[in-house]
Amino acid sequence: MTLQTMLLVAAALFSVGLYGAISQQVVVMVMMGLELMLNGVILAAAAFWWFLSPTPDGQVLLLVVITAMTVEMAMGFAVATLLHRSRQSDMTDMATDLSR
Amino acid sequence: MDLRSLAARRTAVLAVEVPGWGRTRCALEQHVRTRGWRLADSPADADLLVVCGRPGARLTAAVEHVWGQLPGPRARAEVTTAEAVPAALDRATAELADGAAQRRDADGRPAEPDPGTTATATGDDGDGDGDMDMDMDMDMDDDSGDMDHGDMDHGDMDHGDMDHGDMDHGDMDMDMPMPGGIGLAGGGGDDQLADPDSLDLDVLHVPLGPVLPHWPAGLLLHTTLQGDLVVAARAEVLLPADGSPTDPPVHGTAAGRWDAVATLLALAGWDDAAVRAARVRDELLAGGQPPEADRLARRITRSRLLRWSLRGLGRLPEGDAHDRLRHWLAGTEQRRSTELSAVADLVTGLDLASARLVVASLDLDTADRVTVPVEAGS
Amino acid sequence: MTVTEVSAGWVPLAAALLLAVAAAAASLEGALAARSAGQPLGSGLLTPVAETARLFGQRRRTTVAADLPLQRIGIAGLLTAALLMVAVVPFGRWTVADLTVGVVWFNAMDVLVWAAVWLAGWGPNSAHALVGGYRFLAQALSYELPLMFALTAPAVAAGSLRLGDVVAAQSGLWFVVWMPVAFAVFCAAVAGFSVWGPLGAPAGATTAGGVLVEAAGVDRWLLSAGRYALLTAGAAFGATAFLGGGHGPLLPAWLWLLVKTAALLAVLVALRRRLPVIRPEQLAAPAWLVALPLVLLQVLVVSVVVVVQA
Amino acid sequence: MLTGIVFWVLAVVAVAAGVAVFRADSMARATYALAASFIAVGLVLLLVDLEFLGVITVLMMTMEMAVMGIYMIMFMGMNPALMPMDMVHGKRPALAVAIGTFVVLAAGALLVPWPTRRGAPAADLVTSLGEAIMESKMLVMMTVSPVLFATIVAALVLALPRGRYDRLGDDLRAGKAPR
Numbered sequence: 001m002t003l004q005t006m007l008l009v010a011a012a013l014f015s016v017g018l019y020g021a022i023s024q025q026v027v028v029m030v031m032m033g034l035e036l037m038l039n040g041v042i043l044a045a046a047a048f049w050w051f052l053s054p055t056p057d058g059q060v061l062l063l064v065v066i067t068a069m070t071v072e073m074a075m076g077f078a079v080a081t082l083l084h085r086s087r088q089s090d091m092t093d094m095a096t097d098l099s100r
Numbered sequence: 101m102d103l104r105s106l107a108a109r110r111t112a113v114l115a116v117e118v119p120g121w122g123r124t125r126c127a128l129e130q131h132v133r134t135r136g137w138r139l140a141d142s143p144a145d146a147d148l149l150v151v152c153g154r155p156g157a158r159l160t161a162a163v164e165h166v167w168g169q170l171p172g173p174r175a176r177a178e179v180t181t182a183e184a185v186p187a188a189l190d191r192a193t194a195e196l197a198d199g200a201a202q203r204r205d206a207d208g209r210p211a212e213p214d215p216g217t218t219a220t221a222t223g224d225d226g227d228g229d230g231d232m233d234m235d236m237d238m239d240m241d242d243d244s245g246d247m248d249h250g251d252m253d254h255g256d257m258d259h260g261d262m263d264h265g266d267m268d269h270g271d272m273d274m275d276m277p278m279p280g281g282i283g284l285a286g287g288g289g290d291d292q293l294a295d296p297d298s299l300d301l302d303v304l305h306v307p308l309g310p311v312l313p314h315w316p317a318g319l320l321l322h323t324t325l326q327g328d329l330v331v332a333a334r335a336e337v338l339l340p341a342d343g344s345p346t347d348p349p350v351h352g353t354a355a356g357r358w359d360a361v362a363t364l365l366a367l368a369g370w371d372d373a374a375v376r377a378a379r380v381r382d383e384l385l386a387g388g389q390p391p392e393a394d395r396l397a398r399r400i401t402r403s404r405l406l407r408w409s410l411r412g413l414g415r416l417p418e419g420d421a422h423d424r425l426r427h428w429l430a431g432t433e434q435r436r437s438t439e440l441s442a443v444a445d446l447v448t449g450l451d452l453a454s455a456r457l458v459v460a461s462l463d464l465d466t467a468d469r470v471t472v473p474v475e476a477g478s
Numbered sequence: 479m480t481v482t483e484v485s486a487g488w489v490p491l492a493a494a495l496l497l498a499v500a501a502a503a504a505s506l507e508g509a510l511a512a513r514s515a516g517q518p519l520g521s522g523l524l525t526p527v528a529e530t531a532r533l534f535g536q537r538r539r540t541t542v543a544a545d546l547p548l549q550r551i552g553i554a555g556l557l558t559a560a561l562l563m564v565a566v567v568p569f570g571r572w573t574v575a576d577l578t579v580g581v582v583w584f585n586a587m588d589v590l591v592w593a594a595v596w597l598a599g600w601g602p603n604s605a606h607a608l609v610g611g612y613r614f615l616a617q618a619l620s621y622e623l624p625l626m627f628a629l630t631a632p633a634v635a636a637g638s639l640r641l642g643d644v645v646a647a648q649s650g651l652w653f654v655v656w657m658p659v660a661f662a663v664f665c666a667a668v669a670g671f672s673v674w675g676p677l678g679a680p681a682g683a684t685t686a687g688g689v690l691v692e693a694a695g696v697d698r699w700l701l702s703a704g705r706y707a708l709l710t711a712g713a714a715f716g717a718t719a720f721l722g723g724g725h726g727p728l729l730p731a732w733l734w735l736l737v738k739t740a741a742l743l744a745v746l747v748a749l750r751r752r753l754p755v756i757r758p759e760q761l762a763a764p765a766w767l768v769a770l771p772l773v774l775l776q777v778l779v780v781s782v783v784v785v786v787q788a
Numbered sequence: 789m790l791t792g793i794v795f796w797v798l799a800v801v802a803v804a805a806g807v808a809v810f811r812a813d814s815m816a817r818a819t820y821a822l823a824a825s826f827i828a829v830g831l832v833l834l835l836v837d838l839e840f841l842g843v844i845t846v847l848m849m850t851m852e853m854a855v856m857g858i859y860m861i862m863f864m865g866m867n868p869a870l871m872p873m874d875m876v877h878g879k880r881p882a883l884a885v886a887i888g889t890f891v892v893l894a895a896g897a898l899l900v901p902w903p904t905r906r907g908a909p910a911a912d913l914v915t916s917l918g919e920a921i922m923e924s925k926m927l928v929m930m931t932v933s934p935v936l937f938a939t940i941v942a943a944l945v946l947a948l949p950r951g952r953y954d955r956l957g958d959d960l961r962a963g964k965a966p967r
Contacts (some may be wrong), residue, residue, distance in 0.1 A: 001795040001835070007897030009799040009832075011890055013825070016806040019886035023879050024810070028860050032822050036806050042845065043802075043829050050836040052902065054909035056920035060928055062841050063921065066848065067932050071939045073852055077859055078943035107532035110525065133515045136522070141687035142606075144539050144694040147532070171537045171694035206537065306605045314683060328609045367683050369676075369755025372514045379516055405676065406754045452609055453684035453757050548816055578914050579839045586847035592854040593823060600816055600857075615854060622851070639840070639914060 006047035014040030027083060031076040038069045104197055111137045111196065114146035114170070116163055116310075117317035118153025118340045120467040123347035123385070125152040125317070126359060127182035130382040131189055133375070141313060143169035148192050149176040153345060159310055159318060159338040166311045172209070173202040182347055303331070310338045314363045314456075316464040321444070328452045333444040337466045351465045355384040357428040358393075360463040364425060365400070367460045368409060373400055397429040414446050414458035421461035428463070481568045481642035483576040489565075492574050496564050499714075499736075500706035501526045503743050510751050529702070536695040541602045544692075549601020553697050555594025556704025563587045563711035568642050570724050570732025580641035581633045584715055585626060591671045591708065592618050595680060595689055598701060602692035610688025614680035617670060617758045620765035621677070625667035627773045631660035631780045632719045645723030652722040656783070659776040661720045663769050668712030668746065672705050675750035679758050681705075713743040795835055802828035815860035823853035840914045 017036030024030050042065055049058030113132050117125040128150055132139060140146035143166045151163055167176060175195040177188040195201060308321040318339065324332040350356045358381035365374035376396050383390040400406065410422035419427075443462060447455035508525025512518065540546065566573065566580035577583050592615060599611020633639050635657070636647035647653075654661045670677040673689070681688040693701055717723065717738035724731025726738075805825035812818040826849035833842030910916035921929045 001792050003902055004897050005795075005799075006832075008894055009803060011893035011897060012803045013806050013829070014893060015886045015890035016803065016810070018889050019882050020810045022885060023882035028856065029810075029818070032809055032818065032856070035822060036809065036825065039802070039806070039826055039829050043832060046833050046836055046838055046841070049838070050909075051905055053906050055907055056910065056913075056916040057925065059838065059841060059913065059917040060920050060925045062838070063917070064928060064932065066841070066845060067936065070848065070852065071935060073856070074939045074943040075946075077855075078946035080859065081947040103531045103535065106524070106528050107535050109528040110532050112532075134517070136512065136515075136517055141683065142691045144692050145687060145690070145698070147536075169539070171539045173535065173537075304605055312686060325605065328612065365754070369678060369682050369684075370753070371511070372751040373754075375511070375514045403754065405756065409754060409757050409760060451759065452606075453613075453679065453682070456684040545814065545816060548820065551820075577839060577843075578912065579843050582840065582843045582847065586843050586850070589847050589850045589854075593820065593850050596854055596857065597816075597820065612858070615858065618854075 003051035010040040010044035027080040111147050112140035112145050113148045114140040116151045118155045119318040120345045121153030122350040124182050127185045131185050151178045154341040156339040156341045162310050314367050316466045318466045330447050330455050333447050335440040335444045355381045361428050364460045414461050424461050481573050484572045500710040504706050506747050533699040538695040543603045545601045548597045552594045552597025553700045559587045559590045560707035560711040567714050567718050579639045581629050581639045588671045599689040604692050606685040606691045610680045610685050613758045620761045621667045621670035624663045624769040624773050628660040628663040631657045631777050634780050648722040654720040659772050663773045672708040676753045676756045679755050682755050714739045716742050798828045798832050819853050819857040819860050
């Protein structure tokens with residue numbers, strides 16, 4: 001277990017998540033992609049923390065990432081519910097008129 | 101003590117009451133209790149299937165269906181009088197303990213898995229073919245349009261190519277893209293209550309009864325569930341075969357009231373009080389005058405938690421579920437026959453648990469033979 | 479009293495001990511049930527053994543279109559979570575895993591139960607089981623937050639998340655004395671994650687056994703044993719975090735813990751006989767409007783006491 | 789040595805479960821695959837002595853995925869049957885972008901000359917974390933808490949315009965409105 005291997009795993013997680021976030025049509029599936037990306041970020045942050053500078057500050061950063069994840073989830077659920085209620089759909093493609 | 105006799109100490113019995121044979125079922129419950137056995141919650145839980153009474157054709161089909169869901173080792177018995185219960189139970193126990201017979205039974209069973217929703221499965225939904233008890237009522241009309249993703253013609257949307265064309269209710273062949281022949285839950289149609297959460301959850305058609313513990317004999321309630329909310333219901337009673345029970349009816353007597361108390365309390369999850377109420381009932385049936393009845397009645401009436409969970413359920417002009425329970429306990433119940441239509445109407449809009457409590461609180465006398473199916477929610 | 483971590487070879491013994499205490503709880507439940515059925519108390523004592531013999535001789539069932547892998551994970555999950563919970567509980571001078579974050583670990587394991595119960599309900603593709611699974615989550619959302627704050631109270635008082643320190647901090651006074659609200663909420667939550675008593679709606683009679691409805695044979699045994707094991711693990715943790723753990727006169731510490739666990743467990747089992755099941759939708763309001771503020775107040779009181787003492 | 793093996797097992801589980809999220813054929817499986825991925829990462833955090841954060845990750849993510857499972861099924865309309873599903877748009881470009889990202893990140897991880905470790909972890913990491921967020925990094929905590937609170941309020945406002953009992957009163961049947 002070295003910094004490089006941990007970063008490689010983190011990169012793999014991030015890329016898989018990115019693939020999902022770009023390709024999925026359903027809002028909740030996109031959220032799962034984002035979650036997976038953040039999962040990679042957590043792992044990378046932990047690797048940096050352990051192998052480069054094991055100070056308390058690094059832990060705080062990780063805590064913030066985890067918080068960001070929950071915020072993202074909560075808002076994602078809320079928006080998905082709202083979308084679902086208002087237009088009976090949960091497809092990102094069908095929500096494009098939001099941008100018009 | 102070998103394992104089999106040890107296991108027999110906890111034999112679980114699934115009782116099926118045919119309308120009119122309440123007395124037999126009470127006797128069965130009493131014998132189960134005095135032997136230290138217990139009543140099963142569902143077919144999967146049961147070792148023994150005991151039919152109390154002579155079921156009619158549709159009820160027989162339902163019993164057969166449930167019989168197929170007992171995991172085995174299993175045995176079944178049919179009793180029609182209270183006196184016949186001990187002998188029938190002894191025979192069934194011997195059959196359970198007969199290893200060779202059980203192995204033969206297991207070998208003879210089909211290998212494919214049983215359908216789900218077992219506690220409620222009826223095997224027969226009135227349309228005669230009865231091979232798939234999941235109502236394939238899939239509301240495929242495009243204007244209602246919330247058969248999720250099914251009717252969306254997206255370019256590369258490869259959703260298991262649902263072909264509306266060969267969606268045939270009659271013969272469900274297994275090459276459909278639906279595993280086990282069970283369709284996706286459909287979206288709500290026009291015939292139902294609008295989803296109170298306006299989330300348009302999937303709709304499931306779940307028949308409640310006729311073989312269901314703590315449930316009126318022979319009652320079959322076709323429910324449409326959205327989430328766990330009953331959005332439409334239709335009630336009917338599956339009839340017994342010709343020939344009436346020889347035992348006097350329990351319903352309408354003091355014992356019948358305690359039977360209703362026991363049923364309601366068992367559903368409310370208060371096992372201790374439920375079992376004690378059943379004991380009072382059995383002593384009354386035996387002609388005794390149980391001294392502990394008053395104390396138990398006071399204890400049940402005093403329970404705040406019970407009052408809290410029953411308050412406001414199944415409101416009728418004369419009171420709610422808890423009022424009716426108090427009347428049973430005080431022995432001041434007015435005789436009144438609840439129409440089946442009223443049952444369907446009362447449970448519509450409730451969640452499954454409340455619906456079950458409401459049905460139990462009505463203390464239906466299905467032996468009255470109200471046979472016309474009645475609908476609510478349409 | 480310091481807590482030492484034993485080698486992994488002791489894990490089977492810890493598991494056997496957990497199962498033994500859980501079986502004792504099931505015996506007590508059987509005896510009490512026999513008494514209400516008008517049978518001699520002793521006739522119910524063999525219930526767990528008889529039930530085990532019955533279920534091990536029974537065939538397993540599979541249902542049409544069941545999600546078997548998920549179902550199996552869920553069914554095995556309860557017992558696993560219970561074992562992982564007791565792993566951090568100091569048994570006298572020994573513990574299986576001396577985590578610095580034992581309290582949080584316990585909390586994380588009880589959240590694993592969310593997944594396990596829901597999966598056990600989802601797997602069989604049966605309406606009643608599924609409703610049972612959903613009910614558990616609905617109920618869990620009610621009890622989990624009060625439980626988290628209830629667990630905070632002893633941690634704050636001990637100034638540590640390590641269970642050994644929590645026990646050491648109770649050498650003078652048991653925490654239950656000055657944090658009764660946290661203890662009460664904790665006990666309710668134990669009933670919640672064990673699907674027990676008043677919070678047993680996910681496996682209740684209104685859904686013909688809920689998550690248990692399709693389970694037969696070994697599957698049903700695992701689920702039932704898992705529920706008792708979770709109850710036992712909860713009682714063991716409660717005895718550790720609130721009832722002073724191994725502290726007590728005369729007897730050795732491990733025996734004290736066993737006695738306290740058994741006592742708390744017996745109370746939980748006996749309570750089930752006295753109370754009906756609460757409907758899950760009715761639980762949310764009191765949990766969030768009464769229990770949560772009260773337990774927050776409890777944490778505040780504990781924090782003030784700790785600051786003043788320091 | 790043992791740590792290395794455990795790490796690789798967990799790494800494989802994390803990535804494989806991550807891939808399974810988008811390849812699974814039922815919503816429940818996808819959700820719980822993601823949960824498995826998170827649990828594996830949480831356990832990796834335990835390996836590098838981040839006990840508190842590792843356990844917290846397991847705790848929060850299991851809870852979140854349990855709730856997420858409900859959303860998945862609620863919005864996607866799947867019964868427990870395993871439906872083959874493939875609801876993607878622009879699969880190829882997405883794949884290309886993802887692989888490109890991985891190559892860049894991996895190259896970065898392997899080629900950048902990382903500095904050597906500065907400092908050593910505190911003896912009690914949990915305490916040091918607590919002291920950090922309550923002393924030197926207090927500002928972070930003070931920002932995070934209102935953000936979390938705002939999230940709760942905002943999410944509720946968005947998702948719950950009116951509950952079922954608000955609109956219909958206690959008698960839900962009154963909602964039998966024409967559609």
